[in-house]
């Protein structure tokens with residue numbers, strides 16, 4: 322939902338006759354949101370996507386269904402995703418770590434390529450590419466990805482993930498039950514991204530080529546499309562390749578945005594995390610922390626404290642996924658860590674880091690944050706890879722590194 326796009330051929334008027342090269346009438350398909358009130362795209366299939374001839378049940382424990390942790394005492398958490406060992410394709414190797422009614426947060430670490438496609442009927446998906454390069458093969462075309470991209474897949478879009486040799490990917494995934502979109506704060510009344518937003522229309526990449534069927538790549542019938550709805554998977558078997566269109570146009574399609582294209586805002590004194598806002602869902606936001614100059618106020622001996630102040634986020638749970646940079650300000654935190662700081666209790670920099678931050682002028686941290694209004698519940702998978710002493714690591718006076726702005 323960035324701007325209108327067209328790929329391939331479409332007729333001048335919607336809902337009119339439109340033929341393939343042999344004169345056969347093509348099947349128009351309207352991919353609509355919010356009933357028929359919201360954004361939409363119109364696609365033209367060679368074979369109607371409704372020609373499924375069987376439906377099978379499928380369960381992938383840890384993904385669908387996932388198991389909530391029974392008891393979750395309120396304290397700060399550290400989930401070590403680097404200890405998560407997974408095997409299989411991009412669905413078998415997906416695990417839900419945290420969830421509430423608005424968002425699910427998962428890791429995906431595929432080791433095997435799969436001919437099957439997947440469509441998430443529960444919500445939009447926002448992948449963050451932690452590692453790897455490759456492409457999303459989608460109904461709307463082929464969308465290449467590279468390290469540290471966000472990749473947005475609209476609800477109910479069939480896709481699968483391929484990767485380059487030697488570049489097996491790892492992803493953090495946000496699934497937004499209602500939607501994930503560009504925040505209204507960064508759009509003007511015409512829908513254009515504002516000039517003071519932290520990115521521009523030019524930073525977003527859409528599919529550049531349509532997906533076409535190749536037997537060597539996609540196999541033979543029956544073609545499998547796995548659909549998720551209410552956290553239940555069904556496999557739909559098609560006698561024809563179900564993800565091929567001759568063209569489409571509209572506002573709904575997958576897109577990519579690289580976090581390194583995010584333009585951070587800086588100030589004389591510390592600005593709240595709000596200024597790192599990147600995407601918004603229903604009752605949650607996703608923010609980007611990128612390498613940047615930090616707060617530079619100085620008046621005589623009085624200087625800015627770049628390290629964030631301690632705070633109790635009384636309305637929001639907060640997670641931070643640490644990607645790259647110097648995280649020594651948080652003991653035990655490494656690239657691939659997720660911290661969860663729940664609403665209701667205070668958090669902030671570890672002892673020592675607050676003082677050490679005075680006088681620093683840059684931070685190298687790269688991290689993705691998600692704030693939610695509703696409490697995030699852990700799954701049993703997350704609990705298995707949890708650092709269970711993390712909430713006690715503020716107690717002593719031992720300090721960390723000098724790249725202190727990473728603590729929040």
Ligand SMILES: [Fe+2]
Pocket residue numbers: 632634639662668729
């Ligand atoms: Fe915070």
